[in-house]
Amino acid sequence: MSVTEERGRITARVSTPIAEKLQEAADLTGATLNQFLVQAALEKAQMILDREYVIRYTREDAAMLINLLDVPPAPNEALLKAFGRHKNKAKNDVLDKTVGNGPSGK
Template structure:
């Protein structure tokens, strides 16, 4: 079974000086201008998406987060009230077997 991918067309109006520079770069890589522009745009898009979806921590930040996960604080009154409201809403909605468990950690 063969699958076909649909294509979209994107057009841009750019100054001739930029066109010449892009054509030169495309020729140096052995690609057509269109291939070069698509590849360059895709590489840039992937870098931006990766940058925005990745969280970078210093060693100290990572150690602090691991410590907090290993040694969580006991739930405060506000968390306990919120959990009770959540449990009641689950019961009211008929979700008595929700994955909420028996309460917040530390109870």
């Protein structure tokens, strides 16, 4: 028993010179026009996705990041305040649950 993959359909209308150029390129690669168009579109899509989602950095940037991971700087005043707020909130959440004021303490 074979499982058939659901397929979408993409159509495009182009001028005759464009269609002829695309067909010629497909012929030169030994692909059908449909195969050629899908492959070309996938390559372009991957380039765009890589540009948007892949972070590229230099060797110097990489060395700096590794150094920061190995020897992190001391926390600054803003970070210390944030730790304090988090600690107080966590403590209050525990008290609320213990006393029955929280959502799970009912």
